[in-house]
Amino acid sequence: MRDFEGSNGLRRWHEAGDESAPSTDARIVTSDGESIPAHSSVLASASPVLDRMLDKSQKNCMLERTIHILGVPCDAVLAFVQLLYSSGTSVSSRDIEEAIENHGAALLVLSHVYRVEWLKKEAESGTAARLTAERVVDMLKLAKLCDAPKLYLRCMRLAAKDFGAVQQSEAWRFLQLHDPAVEREILQFLEETDQRERRWRRTKEAQEVYHQLNEAMECLHQICSEGCTNVGPNDARRGVPSSRRPCAQVRTCEGLRQLIRHFAACGRKSTDGGCPHCRRMLQLFRLHSSLCHRRHSCSVPFCSQFKSRMQKEGKEDVTWRLLVKKVIVARVMSGFATRKVPEDNNTLRAGLRSRGGNKRNLN
Structure with a gap:
């Protein structure tokens, strides 16, 4: 079993630059032929892979255990070893960012x-944050090799976003050849992204249509029950002051008033094919009747007639439902969306206190 407390002490000596630190018993050889001295206890505690490599070197009865780290520049290996000595606990974020910026x-x-998990997470996040369109292909292949889903x-x-x-x-160009x-794989992802965006746009447009229909139902009920300055019952007869506040859905209300005026004056309702504007108005009346829960005395025209027809015919068709x-x-x-949220919880606390007081009084 390795001396992990000793490895922590070596880290503290290394960070403080203490000359009395124990001598190194391992060295790392890079592709450039450079040799980096290190302490085997620090390397073993930081990486399970290095731990096995050091054990293998020890079984070969080597006085100084040697590890070869090839395929990357010497400066990157040196930065890697320095970060291993920090073990992710005492290293500053500035040092990590500088190392990731360079390597x-x-x-x-x-x-x-x-298998240095904390460093892999930092390197993946830092590389993804510094990604450019010119390096996308190279970093994509690297993400697949290193199992880095965030970078991928x-x-x-x-x-x-920037396929051009x-x-x-x-x-x-090298990838194509x-x-x-x-x-x-990249082209398939682009196609799927484009399909998702088209579906999202269609869904948003459909939701806007349903929102407008809901506004039309509210305006229709308001016009037929409370009255309107241009169409609908007279405000004065219902005791509603003429200075009633304006409608909240001005554009929807104006379009609905024009349809109502046209429906009242149009003479093509019963002709072959009928009037498209009148058919639209009848559909709005039918939609209101499907949403209306008043059994009697609904002020919206044709509400009771559509309800009676629906009862006679049975269930409505699937599309209409x-x-x-x-x-x-x-x-x-x-x-x-329009619900008011209290700015603080004072009202809620007061309500709870009053309920508690009522319960004590009842008891």
């Missing part, structure tokens, strides 16, 4: 190969 991709590879998703989203710049990069599978359901949902969501 982000190499640190991601090293932390993945040697960031690459795909940036490719979808990605196509101009040398890496994309030598790795068509990754090219197909779905439309009614969507309008009801739009009404509920509109109610949530």
